Every structure is written in C-alpha cells, then in structure tokens.
Amino acid sequence: MSPTARITRSGLALVALPALLAVLVGCSGTTPAAPDEPMSAPDSSAVEPGPNEVVTLSLRFMPEDITVPVGTTVTWRNGETIGHTITSGAWGDLNESTGLRGSQTADGLFDHALAPMGQEGDTFSFTFDEPGEYLYFCMPHLTMNARVIVEG
Numbered sequence: 001m002s003p004t005a006r007i008t009r010s011g012l013a014l015v016a017l018p019a020l021l022a023v024l025v026g027c028s029g030t031t032p033a034a035p036d037e038p039m040s041a042p043d044s045s046a047v048e049p050g051p052n053e054v055v056t057l058s059l060r061f062m063p064e065d066i067t068v069p070v071g072t073t074v075t076w077r078n079g080e081t082i083g084h085t086i087t088s089g090a091w092g093d094l095n096e097s098t099g100l101r102g103s104q105t106a107d108g109l110f111d112h113a114l115a116p117m118g119q120e121g122d123t124f125s126f127t128f129d130e131p132g133e134y135l136y137f138c139m140p141h142l143t144m145n146a147r148v149i150v151e152g
C-alpha cells in the first residue's frame with residue numbers, strides 16, 4: 001500500500017511539472033503582446049511632439065519648456081486618453097521631491113479643456129504675438145507645469 005502510494009505521487013509530480021512549466025512559459029510569452037495601455041495607445045511617432053507643438057503624456061507636458069519666435073502658433077495635442085486643461089497663469093511652490101505644484105494662478109490669457117486623445121477638441125492652438133515668458137499648467141494635475149518662451 002505504502003510503496004504504491006509513493007509511486008503514484010511521484011508519477012503525478014512528473015506529469016504535473018511539465019504542465020506547470022508550459023503554463024509559465026505561455027504566460028511570459030504573451031505578456032509583451034498584451035501591454036497595460038488601452039488598445040488605442042499611440043505608437044511612439046504619434047506622441048512625439050512636432051515643431052511648435054507640445055504633447056501631453058504621462059501627466060506631463062512634453063516639452064515642458066518651448067522657445068519660439070514672436071508670432072508663432074503653438075499647438076497642444078493630447079497624447080493620452082484622459083482630459084487635461086491648458087491654462088495660462090503662474091504656478092509655483094514646486095515640491096522638489098514630488099514634482100507637485102503647490103499653487104496656481106490662472107491669468108485668463110487662455111484656458112482650454114483638452115479632450116482625451118482621438119476625441120474632438122484634443123488639440124488647442126494659441127498664437128503668441130508678444131515676447132515674454134508664458135507660464136501655464138493643467139488645473140487638475142499638479143505635475144503638469146510648463147512654459148512658452150517667446151523671443152522678439
């Protein structure tokens with residue numbers, strides 16, 4: 001009785017081990033093909049900002065600083081599937097360790113609710129006719145603080 005039971009257990013183990021390995025290999029093989037991003041996730045060329053363009057991505061403006069000649073139209077494009085705002089005004093009290101903004105003061109020059117990528121209103125353009133430094137931010141996301149430097 002006892003020797004038979006032992007043989008049965010080891011026989012099961014020999015069958016079960018390859019099956020378990022097959023499952024593990026199958027999982028690791030499919031993981032790269034099933035990313036966490038939604039199916040509408042852009043490829044890298046879709047999120048790369050063009051000339052005079054700022055893309056919102058991963059709760060950041062990219063680039064955060066852009067320098068343009070006076071008279072340039074800057075376009076913001078949403079590179080992700082959540083909404084943002086493009087709100088002109090000062091931001092400050094930036095926490096160095098968290099990168100979070102502590103204050104924001106909209107100045108009314110522009111304020112646009114940027115629709116999620118792929119929806120109507122997912123871009124916004126503004127023409128800068130005066131030289132200067134223009135700070136702006138996204139109201140709900142305290143990591144999104146940026147500026148446009150307009151050179152005369």
Ligand SMILES: [Cu+2]
Nearest residue numbers: 084085138141
């Ligand atoms: Cu935002």
